[in-house]
Amino acid sequence: MAKKLKLITNGLFNENPVLRLVLGTCPTLAISVSATGGFGMGLAATFVLICSNMAISALRKVIPDKVRIPAYITLIAGFVTIIQMLIQAFSPELDQMLGIYLPLIVVNCIILGRAEMFASKNPVLDSALDGLGMGLGFTLTLTCMGIVRELIGAGTVFGLRVFPEEYAIRIMTMSPGGFFTFGCMIALLTAILQKRGKKLISSQNKCLGCPDCAHCEEANK
Amino acid sequence: MNNLTVTSSPHITSPRTTTGIMLDVIIAMVPAMIASFLFFGARALLLIAVCVACCVLSEAAYCLLAKKPVPVGDLSAVVTGVMLAFNLPATLPVWQAVIGSIVTIVVVKQLFGGIGCNFVNPALAGRVIMAVSFTGTMVNYAYPAQAADALSSATPLSVITAGNGAKLPLWDLFAGNHGGVLGETSCLALLIGGLYLILRGVIKPIIPIAYIGSTFIFLALFGCEAPLASILSGGLFLGAFFMATDYTTTPYTNTGKLIFGLGCGLITAVIRTFANSTEGVSYAILLMNLIVPYINGWTRRKPYGTEAAK
Numbered sequence: 358m359a360k361k362l363k364l365i366t367n368g369l370f371n372e373n374p375v376l377r378l379v380l381g382t383c384p385t386l387a388i389s390v391s392a393t394g395g396f397g398m399g400l401a402a403t404f405v406l407i408c409s410n411m412a413i414s415a416l417r418k419v420i421p422d423k424v425r426i427p428a429y430i431t432l433i434a435g436f437v438t439i440i441q442m443l444i445q446a447f448s449p450e451l452d453q454m455l456g457i458y459l460p461l462i463v464v465n466c467i468i469l470g471r472a473e474m475f476a477s478k479n480p481v482l483d484s485a486l487d488g489l490g491m492g493l494g495f496t497l498t499l500t501c502m503g504i505v506r507e508l509i510g511a512g513t514v515f516g517l518r519v520f521p522e523e524y525a526i527r528i529m530t531m532s533p534g535g536f537f538t539f540g541c542m543i544a545l546l547t548a549i550l551q552k553r554g555k556k557l558i559s560s561q562n563k564c565l566g567c568p569d570c571a572h573c574e575e576a577n578k
Numbered sequence: 579m580n581n582l583t584v585t586s587s588p589h590i591t592s593p594r595t596t597t598g599i600m601l602d603v604i605i606a607m608v609p610a611m612i613a614s615f616l617f618f619g620a621r622a623l624l625l626i627a628v629c630v631a632c633c634v635l636s637e638a639a640y641c642l643l644a645k646k647p648v649p650v651g652d653l654s655a656v657v658t659g660v661m662l663a664f665n666l667p668a669t670l671p672v673w674q675a676v677i678g679s680i681v682t683i684v685v686v687k688q689l690f691g692g693i694g695c696n697f698v699n700p701a702l703a704g705r706v707i708m709a710v711s712f713t714g715t716m717v718n719y720a721y722p723a724q725a726a727d728a729l730s731s732a733t734p735l736s737v738i739t740a741g742n743g744a745k746l747p748l749w750d751l752f753a754g755n756h757g758g759v760l761g762e763t764s765c766l767a768l769l770i771g772g773l774y775l776i777l778r779g780v781i782k783p784i785i786p787i788a789y790i791g792s793t794f795i796f797l798a799l800f801g802c803e804a805p806l807a808s809i810l811s812g813g814l815f816l817g818a819f820f821m822a823t824d825y826t827t828t829p830y831t832n833t834g835k836l837i838f839g840l841g842c843g844l845i846t847a848v849i850r851t852f853a854n855s856t857e858g859v860s861y862a863i864l865l866m867n868l869i870v871p872y873i874n875g876w877t878r879r880k881p882y883g884t885e886a887a888k
Contacts, residue, residue, distance in 0.1 A: 526677065528711040537685070 361486055368490025375498040376546045380466040384458045385499060386535040392515045395503030397451045399496025401440050401459060403489065406468055408436040410488035413476040429472045434463045467491060502538050506530055596693070600653035602780045606771035607660050607820065613754050613764035617722040618668035622760050625675055626663040632679035633659035640688045654693045655683060661701035664761025664816060665860075666708075668720035678708040698867040699824050702817075702860050709860075721757035729756040734811035735856040743804030751810040762813040772819035781823040784832055788839025789818040789846075796847030808850060817842075817859040827867040834870075834877040841866045 374380045381402075388398040412432050413420075420428045441459050445452045452459065462468065471491055476484040504514055510529030512520045528534045614622040637655040641648045649655075662682055666675060682704030687696045709716045721730055726747055729737070734746055734756055750756060754764025761768075775781045790809055797805040822828065822842055829838050842862045849858025 524673075526711045527713065528707055531710065533707075533710075 361483070364483060364486040365490035365493070368487065368492070368494040369497060370494075370546070370550065372491075373494040373498060373546060374467040374470075374491050375495060376543050378467075378470070379543075380470050381495060382466075382539070384461065384465060385502065386532065386539060388455065388458055389499050389502035389506055389535060389538070390510075390530050391454070391507045392500055392503035393451075394454045395499030395501075396496060397444075397448075398455055398458065399492065399499045401444065401455070402462055402465060402467065402495055403492025404440050405433065405436045405462055405465075406471060406488035406492040406495075407485055408439075408488075409433045409468055410471055410476040410484040411481050412436075413472045414479060414481045414484035417477050425477065426469075426473075429469060430463065433468050433472070437463045467495060498542065502535075502542060505538050506534055510534055596652045596654065599780055600657050602775060602778050603657050603820070604653065604660065606774045606780075607657075607664070607761070609767035609770045610664065610761045610764060610816070611660070613767040614664070614668075614760040617754060617763060618720050618760060621668045621720075624672070625666055625668065625670065625760065626660055628672055628675050629663035629666075629679045630656050630659035632676050633662070633683050636680045636683045637688065640684050641692075644688075646692070649693060652693065658682060658687065658700050661761075661820060662704050664820075665701060665705040665759050665813070667716065667718055667759050669718045670712075670715050674708065674712050674715060678704050681707055694826050696826055698864050699821050699827050702821055702864055702867075706860055706864065719757040719759070722755055725756055726750050731757075733757050733856070734807065735850070738802070738804055738808050738811065739850075739856050741803070743802070743807045746804065746807045746811075748807060748810065751807055756811075758811075759813065762816040765810050765815045768815040768819055772815075775819065775823075781819070782832070782835065784835040785822050785828060785839040785842075786818040788836050789822055789842045790814060792840045792843025793846050794843075796844055797851065800847055800851040802847075802851055812850075812857045813859040814846065817863055821859075822863050822866075827870060829870055829873045829877060831874075831877045831879060834873045837873050837877070838866050838870065841869075 368374065370377075372378060375382070375385050384398060384402075389395045409429070409432055413429055416428075416432075437460060440462075441452075444455075444459065471487060475487045479487070506529045508514050508519060509526050510531075511527075512518060512522050512525040529538070611623075611626060614626075633655040634650055638648050638650050659679060662679060663675070666678070682700045685707075686698065686700040686703040687693070690696045719733055729746070729750060732740075734743075734751055737743060737746060752765045754766065756763055772781075772786060776783050793814060794805050794809050797808050802808055818839075822839065829835050842859075845862035845865055846858045849855060849861060
């Protein structure tokens, strides 16, 4: 049980897809302009991640190795189309806010990355939990970044006004502010993990210091 | 052994210190400070004081928090503060100047390693961040009460962009009796400060001459009807003498400095002539700052008797 729980918390902190694996950077920078957008994007990606991880895991013995990437993309695109239609039907405002980035979930590196790194090697339940953890990590990060950028850049949080607009520092809602917030969040999470005694960069095994130790063949030799 | 500092040769000592150089720069900026007081009143001095105080305090606070030695004594934060204030209009709300100063010192200077490590000029980067963030107040220029009619409600560059540059009174442009940001208006005061720096050996005249000269030539080539009025307007003299001569963000060699000055002039002239914005000095210097490592690579000196590096 503890092991299953760890699959979920792994995606939240130790292997946070955005801040530790540095995947899905494009939607992160583009959508985290507002907290609502970040939260909605995160939930949509979480849905796709759980479904695609489960489907790919269930079909992992059927899909031939040579054509696995096209097969994965087709499966992912199917789920993205479903979530896009659902959002268009039930929340047109969110659809407006996410714009082109909603269909672009298909090529989000987190989803293909987890399919390749995790779902293609693990049973269905584990893959679903991994998808849930990664999705929640993505949602949490995007929402936090959205809150910071929206608060400083527009004076609102989730659309509610905190201070008058004339005191807003508008660069935070533009792309430089996105990169700045992104860098600060990476530094913050790294500092917290280091403080808790996690060794982040190993000098052995010619390790490049990427955070995916759990699945690294070199590190687990 | 701990008392020894081991460094590589050449072991030349010089009485010149960072503090001394920064003090010279501050002295050189005094004429422009006086000019800004004469044209824009006491509020100019208030903004300069606020920027200097915030720059020094935020540098000290950051270094204490990061457990680094506090470098306030080298006066570089004071220079940055004055330069940032020189880039602000006199009507700017004080809280915006405070935020601009903190961003300039903490984000642009200290996060990249402090003095000698910043990759762009902190005051200019701070100015651009403020210009993007506070779009309304950063262009809300003040105008001197005694300005000539043509210049009482428009900056010289916007007059030139509108096609009326030939009518501008050149002496007023040179003396600084027109609207703009605090430190840029008076070419006369900036020229006095620049000459002081050159005579004291703090800066070499290559970059200012190459920058201002090439801006004039490129403007004339691009068909600007009043190139002389254009180089006397805007932030060109301030940028050329005080911003584009910063040691950290300019090339080492004379050839490199020449390329740097020409590049700044070209970009400024292109922006002033063809772009949607009237002024291009900040972006010109920032863009050239970014390619300084490459200029240093291209203009590396060849040791005597060896083949040119490939």
